[in-house]
Amino acid sequence: MTTSDLRLAARDLACIRGGRLVFEGLSFEVGAGHALVLTGPNGAGKSSLLRQIAGLLEVEQGEVALTGGDPECGIAEQSHYVGHLDGLKPMMSVIETLRFWRAFLGAGDAASPDAALQAMALAPLADLPVAYLSAGQKRRLSLARLAVAPRPLWLLDEPSVALDAASVARLRDFMAAHLAGGGIIVAATHLDLGLQGAAELRLTREMAS
Amino acid sequence: MRRAFLALVARDIRLAAGIGGGGGMAVFFFLTVVAIVPLGVGPDRPVLELLAPGMLWVGLLLASLLTLDRMFQADVEDGSFDLLSMGPLPLELVAVAKSLAHWVVTGLPLVIAAPVLGILLNLPPETMPWLMLAMLVGTPALSFIGAVGAALTVGVRRGGLLASLLVLPFYVPVLIFGVGAVEAAAVGFEGQAARQALLFLGAITLAAIAIGPLGAAAALRAILR
Amino acid sequence: MAEFFHMGGYAAYVWTCYGLAAAVVAALVWQSLSDWRRQSSLADKLEKAAGGRVRRAAAPAREDDR
Amino acid sequence: MSLTAAQKFHAYANPARFMALSDRLLAPLWALTLLTLGAGLWFALFNSPPDYQQGETVRIMYVHVPSAWLAMLGYSVMALASAVALIFRHPLADVAAKSAAPIGAAFTFLALATGSLWGKPMWGTWWEWDARMTSVLVLFFLYLGYMALWATIEDPLRAARAAAVLALAGAINIPVIRYSVVWWNTLHQPASVFRMDGPTIAPAMLLPLGLMAAGFTLLFFTLHLVRMRAEIMRRRVRNLRLARADEGEA
Numbered sequence: 001m002t003t004s005d006l007r008l009a010a011r012d013l014a015c016i017r018g019g020r021l022v023f024e025g026l027s028f029e030v031g032a033g034h035a036l037v038l039t040g041p042n043g044a045g046k047s048s049l050l051r052q053i054a055g056l057l058e059v060e061q062g063e064v065a066l067t068g069g070d071p072e073c074g075i076a077e078q079s080h081y082v083g084h085l086d087g088l089k090p091m092m093s094v095i096e097t098l099r100f101w102r103a104f105l106g107a108g109d110a111a112s113p114d115a116a117l118q119a120m121a122l123a124p125l126a127d128l129p130v131a132y133l134s135a136g137q138k139r140r141l142s143l144a145r146l147a148v149a150p151r152p153l154w155l156l157d158e159p160s161v162a163l164d165a166a167s168v169a170r171l172r173d174f175m176a177a178h179l180a181g182g183g184i185i186v187a188a189t190h191l192d193l194g195l196q197g198a199a200e201l202r203l204t205r206e207m208a209s
Numbered sequence: 210m211r212r213a214f215l216a217l218v219a220r221d222i223r224l225a226a227g228i229g230g231g232g233g234m235a236v237f238f239f240l241t242v243v244a245i246v247p248l249g250v251g252p253d254r255p256v257l258e259l260l261a262p263g264m265l266w267v268g269l270l271l272a273s274l275l276t277l278d279r280m281f282q283a284d285v286e287d288g289s290f291d292l293l294s295m296g297p298l299p300l301e302l303v304a305v306a307k308s309l310a311h312w313v314v315t316g317l318p319l320v321i322a323a324p325v326l327g328i329l330l331n332l333p334p335e336t337m338p339w340l341m342l343a344m345l346v347g348t349p350a351l352s353f354i355g356a357v358g359a360a361l362t363v364g365v366r367r368g369g370l371l372a373s374l375l376v377l378p379f380y381v382p383v384l385i386f387g388v389g390a391v392e393a394a395a396v397g398f399e400g401q402a403a404r405q406a407l408l409f410l411g412a413i414t415l416a417a418i419a420i421g422p423l424g425a426a427a428a429l430r431a432i433l434r
Numbered sequence: 435m436a437e438f439f440h441m442g443g444y445a446a447y448v449w450t451c452y453g454l455a456a457a458v459v460a461a462l463v464w465q466s467l468s469d470w471r472r473q474s475s476l477a478d479k480l481e482k483a484a485g486g487r488v489r490r491a492a493a494p495a496r497e498d499d500r
Numbered sequence: 501m502s503l504t505a506a507q508k509f510h511a512y513a514n515p516a517r518f519m520a521l522s523d524r525l526l527a528p529l530w531a532l533t534l535l536t537l538g539a540g541l542w543f544a545l546f547n548s549p550p551d552y553q554q555g556e557t558v559r560i561m562y563v564h565v566p567s568a569w570l571a572m573l574g575y576s577v578m579a580l581a582s583a584v585a586l587i588f589r590h591p592l593a594d595v596a597a598k599s600a601a602p603i604g605a606a607f608t609f610l611a612l613a614t615g616s617l618w619g620k621p622m623w624g625t626w627w628e629w630d631a632r633m634t635s636v637l638v639l640f641f642l643y644l645g646y647m648a649l650w651a652t653i654e655d656p657l658r659a660a661r662a663a664a665v666l667a668l669a670g671a672i673n674i675p676v677i678r679y680s681v682v683w684w685n686t687l688h689q690p691a692s693v694f695r696m697d698g699p700t701i702a703p704a705m706l707l708p709l710g711l712m713a714a715g716f717t718l719l720f721f722t723l724h725l726v727r728m729r730a731e732i733m734r735r736r737v738r739n740l741r742l743a744r745a746d747e748g749e750a
Binding site: 443458465466470480481483484 | 545555556557559560563564567602603606607609610613614617618620621719723726727729730733734736737740741743744747
């Protein structure tokens with residue numbers, strides 16, 4: 001992942017949810033190896049913005065583009081998205097879950113499922129059904145998914161939810177490694193994730209009015 | 210892309226076969242629905258023989274409707290669908306994979322269970338191969354047409370009922386030609402009429418496989434974005 | 435002997451019946467025994483892995499997980 | 501979630517005594533089962549006369565009748581164990597109930613299938629909606645529903661309670677079904693040819709039938725023990741895994 005001219009740019013974005021204007025006129029740019037932290041009160045549109053970038057939510061106005069990546073693929077295909085929902089199946093085992101996502105997303109030169117589990121300190125739980133995991137362990141598993149398939153852009157919505165201090169530290173290292181490899185992170189968070197040189201984009205409720 | 214497709218099909222089959230997946234449930238439902246018919250209309254053998262093809266097909270339709278609503282809903286509820294839709298597979302192929310998995314876990318077992326039910330309904334043994342053949346040809350259409358209904362009702366509370374209402378009218382041609390094939394085989398004519406009905410059934414299935422995923426993907430895009 | 439297998443002309447029914455019964459019983463026995471073997475070896479492995487630390491063995495089922 | 505005393509007992513119970521006892525019982529039980537079944541088969545196939553009316557097909561009876569007997573025995577065991585599980589909350593009771601169901605279902609299926617194989621040559625039809633067959637079919641559905649319920653609820657404590665209620669409801673329902681079907685059936689079709697009474701059994705047939713019934717019953721209880729042991733192990737595996745998920749934080 002050494003595409004150093006990788007660049008995520010949004011211009012004049014607007015978001016309307018349920019007839020309510022959430023934000024408009026939003027522009028930003030993030031380059032390779034950099035992170036953008038979204039802050040702001042509930043309802044300011046942090047999650048909506050992330051979903052718009054991921055292509056999960058319609059962009060009513062303006063545009064968002066990822067340049068310098070794989071020209072064949074859209075943003076969605078070059079991104080990892082971690083939302084509020086973990087997207088895990090209770091009856092699949094931890095290792096099965098990662099194997100599936102690795103096969104589905106296309107592995108490339110990414111870490112093996114076992115290495116990903118190691119990184120998230122889940123290795124002893126590999127053959128347990130997801131149903132037995134605690135909320136924090138589930139979150140760690142959904143973060144481990146990011147390691148089994150290479151994606152230059154990470155879109156993280158409150159990634160540290162349900163994580164204890166040790167796991168937050170692991171997440172920090174994990175994100176730092178991604179940035180060091182030339183990736184981009186856009187994260188919505190209440191917590192200081194200690195990202196080096198991260199730009200902050202503060203969304204407020206007043207932006208709409 | 211082929212790898213992603215196969216991985217998704219395998220996952221869906223595995224999930225349906227496991228706890229709470231409802232894989233075996235459709236067959237069980239089919240069994241009960243058909244077995245309850247003689248209790249309603251009486252155990253008169255000629256009457257049952259007359260009703261058998263129709264009842265078997267109606268039971269099959271109802272049983273395959275039963276599991277339809279979970280096709281996309283389960284993934285949408287737990288957030289996996291967001292991740293699936295961001296993968297390398299176009300939504301159309303995701304719909305194909307899910308329809309295919311649905312057919313393997315419901316359609317196929319129903320076809321295999323049908324002859325046993327045919328015995329219960331006094332279906333003449335000569336028509337049994339025709340019944341199975343017709344169902345084998347016709348059931349994929351149910352899954353692929355059903356995918357559109359499942360996609361349209363994604364995110365709807367009690368969507369299963371609504372999906373059934375939406376989809377049933379589209380099942381009518383399958384029902385007509387499916388029953389037609391079995392009845393024609395029962396009458397005889399060296400299977401000429403039955404063969405014709407089977408061809409129609411095959412055409413419907415091919416059309417459903419071609420159009421269903423497009424419709425399902427369009428519906429998913431319209432509703433979820 | 436041939437007469438025995440002939441079963442007074444009802445061979446197909448009688449032998450299918452016994453064959454089916456044998457198959458069902460064999461499947462049941464096999465499934466039961468293999469399930470026992472699987473579960474007990476799994477339990478052994480897990481107990482060993484726990485290394486005697488987990489003599490308390492059980493954690494209450496989580497309500498929130500389902 | 502706070503556990504009641506009974507649940508705690510259940511979750512932590514280590515039914516060591518049952519395991520030790522059943523371990524010692526199993527070998528002699530298997531031997532006795534094989535012996536009785538072997539003797540039964542010998543008499544059923546080689547050493548009993550053909551029936552004067554039904555000819556050689558009467559040999560189907562030696563499988564059919566014991567299967568039907570186990571179909572009912574299985575449900576009785578299941579219902580009884582369910583009642584004990586609900587009332588006394590004994591941890592082994594719902595294991596016993598769960599383990600009886602697949603065996604009962606298999607023999608119910610066998611009773612239906614062998615009945616069908618007997619019906620074809622004797623009555624000229626594979627299936628007839630007469631009272632007895634219909635109620636056995638319903639019994640089969642009850643078994644399937646019971647097993648489906650177990651399969652749907654992951655937590656064994658909750659699954660056990662739901663399944664026990666279902667098993668007991670079914671136990672009450674069976675006589676109701678039985679009599680409603682008799683009434684329903686006679687309304688449409690007077691029982692004439694399709695009576696299962698048959699001729700009174702000759703002593704020469706009573707011996708193989710008795711041996712086969714005894715052999716099947718022994719087989720039932722042997723398998724029941726094996727399955728109960730497997731089920732106990734399954735729960736132990738589940739508990740160990742849950743414990744490991746808790747420890748996984750370390």
